[in-house]
Amino acid sequence: ATQLTLESLRWAAGLNYPDFERDYEFVCLRHPDEYPFNEGRLISNRGMDIPIADFFNTFQELHVEHSNALHCVRKDNNQSYHVGPLARYTLNFDRLPDMVQAAALEAGLGKECRNPFKSLLVRLVEVLYALQEALRILRAYTEVPTESFVPVTPRAGVGHGCTEAPRGILYHRYQIDADGLIQDAKIVPPTSQNQKQIEDDLWHYVSGAADLSEERLTWECEQAVRNYDPCISCATHFLKLTVDRS
Structure with missing residues (x-):
């Protein structure tokens, strides 16, 4: 591999x-x-x-x-x-x-x-x-654990976590009661964090490629979106581009 x-x-x-x-x-x-x-x-x-x-x-x-x-x-x-x-x-x-x-x-x-x-x-x-x-x-x-999980005693509190998903940071926040039940949860995925950045990239990219045909410009803009690997880009044609050359 x-x-x-x-x-x-x-x-x-x-x-x-x-x-x-x-x-x-x-x-x-x-x-x-x-x-x-x-x-x-x-x-x-x-x-x-x-x-x-x-x-x-x-x-x-x-x-x-x-x-x-x-x-x-x-x-x-x-x-x-x-x-x-x-x-x-x-x-x-x-x-x-x-x-x-x-x-x-x-x-x-x-x-x-x-x-x-x-x-x-x-x-x-x-x-x-x-x-x-x-x-x-x-x-x-070298040492196989006897259990596949870590025992946890429930208690009330708020916890925060962040990992690196392939697309970027994935933030979690959970509020838990004394019985260990989730009372409130907040998750911010990387696509949400890159959403405005994707739009900013498109604005800047189009400004330097406006002389391309509409078909070619659409294709390259779709690539610009796929750079961030958002879920929607799995679709073959997902970008509606309207070109005003006036």
Whole structure:
């Protein structure tokens, strides 16, 4: 699997990618000594460094007139931010094993990536890392536990959690009563957090590609959306594009 992933990365590195980079605010988990999956603090490339419990002190979900989807934005300025593979890679390149770093650099990626179309390459780098991490865990797995779960005594409280899904950070908050029953739950998926960023990308991309035919422009805009891997992009034709050249 490792060799196949390396070959796929080399093949994908030879594809043509639009010359499109943006000055994103990247947001992701940061672990003291691991590439982020399940633990860490939330950081950004613009100085943010907060515990998970401070998520809603920093971000907010908004209803917008043109969409049924909530848009999660920075609370201080209502601006979009970017979660997902580019954020993880750019802010945690130093957490990747040497072999994975070398493969990324060989594929033409620098120590950061701001081209959303190259998220394909970064995802392959992360697959390569996941394979190496799986092998490390298996080799270190010497003691079989007697139980498949950790016993928990219910008590009232509020808990916060955040993991890195492939699309980006997935935030959870649960309020539980003394019997262990959930009284309130809040989940903010990565697609909600990238929703405004996707729209911002489309605005910027179209401004530099307005001379394309409507068919070609629609196709490239669909690619721009698929860079973020939202659920809707599994549909073959999901973008209705109206072009006004007046």
